[in-house]
Amino acid sequence: MDRSIARAVALLRAGKVVALPTETVYGLGADALNPIAVARIFALKGRPVDHPLIVHLPPDTPLQDWAADVPAAAHALAQAFWPGPLTLILARGPRVPKTVTGGQDTVALRVPDHPVALALLRAFGSGIAAPSANRFGHISPTTAAHVEAEFGDAISLILDGGPCQIGIESTIVDLSRGAPVVLRPGAITPQDISRLLGETTHLPGGTEPRTPGQLQRHYAPQTPAELIDCAALPARLAQLASQGLAVGVLAIGHGPADTGIALPNEPADYGRGLYAALRALDAQGHAHLLIEAPPQDEPWQAVNDRLRRAVTTVP
Template sequence: MTKDSGAKPRGRIEPPTLVAIREAAALLRAGDIVGMPTETVYGLAADALNPAAVNKIFAAKGRPADHPLIVHLPSADHLPRWAAAIPKDALALARAFWPGPLTLILKRAPEVPDEVTGGQDTVGLRVPSHSIALAMLLVFGSGIAAPSANRFGRISPTTAAHVREELGERVAMVVDGGPCAVGIESTILDFSRDVPEILRPGAITPEAIARVIGRRPRVRGEAAGGGRADAHSADAAHAPRVSGALAAHYAPRTPLRLVQSGLLAAEAAALAGEGSRVAVLAHGLPDPRDSRLIWQAMPADPAAYAQELYASLRTADMLDADFILVEALPDGPAWRAIADRLGRAAVGSGASPAG
């Protein structure tokens, strides 16, 4: 196994001790990359002011270089170093939801490297609420770029073991912060244009944002009347590029289909009858259970469902199944972000990994 200068194996998982946190910070200062727990998903962390270190993120993930990264900050006090202009509503939301799963897209400060922003004039910033992530940030003392610690386009990691499975020795070490509490990526809210707009849904909903700033943000893909917007509209064309906005993302290698509740059992049985091995993620289990199928019950509560989603997809992807069927989600704002992830996972499923 490859050794680093301290004769420790790369890709190792370390418990979240102060010694490990200090070692992770030292590795970041030296220009290496480490796995960092957050409340959303595990991040692949690098010094956000070191272009060479940031490029190691892209190489490890197989991520296109024009895809911007989110910078994690120790506190909102660091915002002026990273953002050139901070609207008062953005400050109000930072006070309300930071530390937490909200990323603000703001005009970048001059010193922010192009490698972080994908060459754009904007930067994504947030303060995570995970205690280990905050400890790493405080010890490091500056911004950490940290996209999800997985191969590009694949299922995001929500445990330290997932990071090691995905990246192995590409990462110097992984600090184990336990399973992620939120389980899906942060809400991304754009403040770089005249009207705030959610470019990626997450745990912080448009309704929660409206309660703080007194107006509901636009939502990418949603028309003013609440229906679907034209994805090729002028507004969409001028929106900043952000993480997780591609049609295919968060995807298993096994082909994944979303199936309406009333059709799920019949479609699963039909595929099994054709000789296919089928993994099913559903809100309940069939009675009696069909021995030809692999059923996994998913929580009825949206927050619990989100927390389990990626781990459940990863488990299903490891079953050597021919298909993954996922029961369609209930309607409602609480399920919006989960539906977004599953829709992108379905589009990207079954393909070879990028890079």
Template sequence: MAKQTQFMIWNEQAIEQLAKHIQAGEVVAFPTETVYGLGADASNPAAVDKIFIAKGRPADNPLIVHVADKEQIEHYVTDIPEYAKKLIDSFMPGPLTVVLPSNGKIADNVTPGMSSVGIRIPAHPAAQELIREANLPIAAPSANLSGKPSPTSAIHVFQDLNGKIAAILDGGTTGVGLESTVVDCTGISPKIIRPGGVTQAEIELVLDCPVEDSTTDLDIDKPKAPGMKYNHYQPDVPMILIEGNQDFFQSKINQLQAEGKKVGLLVSEELASNLSADQLQICGTVTNLSTIASQLYQVLRAFKKTDVDIVLAEVFPAEGVGKAIMNRLKKAADYIEKAENDR
């Protein structure tokens, strides 16, 4: 465990220093285009253990390995099906992870109990530079305490992990805002096992065929990807998803306030103008769901600075990147409350 965490602005010298930490078996945080990652040498079991310790992450929750290019993917797997090659060519570097048969060069505790490994090529230039400078595969989950909202800025990482890791690289705010889409490529056909920055429609367009979305029908006791088995992304106060019209939403606010509770809202621009509560956090517009994706974790974290007792969150359309948004919100929420006519 680090006694003092270095906080560094992204430049050539910082990349060199972080690479030395990785090579020495330490854990560092760095930006990707999705969220900030908590990275260590994926071929070093002792270094990988430090990721789990720093996050307080269950040891059976697998990690994704980050590499710099397609040639490096080939170095760590036994086979890449033709459909997986199409996905790699079309979406990498970018917010897509492919799960492939491992050849054993990645440490066993990266994907405990599995013969496969999830690999992606991050698009953020800082991540690319770090991987190349370290010249190692980097296992990197999101750089937050386990169960809490993922970090989209270096200050989020600092708030969660200062003193627990060797260094944090500040590369600005991330763009996509949600973790990568994970596609299981170990079978005859691909299966989406975690929705993310690449949508099902985009994948189907590239492969020119329907692709199974298995995100709600999986063996979570042996997860092939992060985010499948445990609750995640939770704010520091209870959160309820509200499915219904604005009158139903306001009635739930009024009911909770009548019970003496201060209510916070996580809603779109459209709904915000029609509701009244103690705290309001607007996360984007339903006319462009990518705006909600990019701000979701920042807004979830923002409630920590307020005195609200409970958060009510809008249910967004589960289409396109909306599937990923709702996947995260359902894992973050205590439960969903629906209007009578929606049940």
């Protein structure tokens, strides 16, 4: 067993917190069956205790070990998309501590698709509760350096798995109330889920369980940020500059190199670089950030969700 994995397993079994890479973002992990260890995650992040965590499972873990009344749709989605960026909300199994679920009777489960995370989960042999490895509400980390910048020596171990390949958080699907409800968009789209299940997915209706990343402001830079249409961006940039404000720009496929960062105009590539770009702009000391609004069509749904929660002003 790799020495870093062995050390991580030992720390987890001792009730400590370790940071681990996934294909989406880096996570802050603890033994999901140890309420004291899970409480350390909440304390480190400054996360409200009623905000549930996602439990990451080793491959081929029976869903019945963690969930009750598992519907056929859950097995179908797990077989099709795990390991991968899909989280399932199911009725909580009796051994799952309510510390993990934010006091709710549902549990969030997924199997991540990253070789380091999978090696750790296989070696640990049980579920690891792991929200994103950042202070609550801040920009999610997509490199080990981002995690270190957030926490320094406060975490026992950071497993470095390189940059995350997807870069935004997993799709969350609620299966605890019958018809599938997409609570958080991600790389796996509602259309992907509907095609597999042969039924239409629904949008949240106000009675769903609390889930990660659903606050109105989340994934947010410290610098005030504004989401703005492409046509209006040059005039707004000039207006702010005339006020003597240093302005950073996050553009799509183009943009002035001296004032900002340009991300690709393809949604998967944009999502992969989004959080790193926001962190870089945040570190440059601007008074204000302008973010060019992406297209509003379905392939950009997950990116647009994250951007709406990251900014203070939306067009």
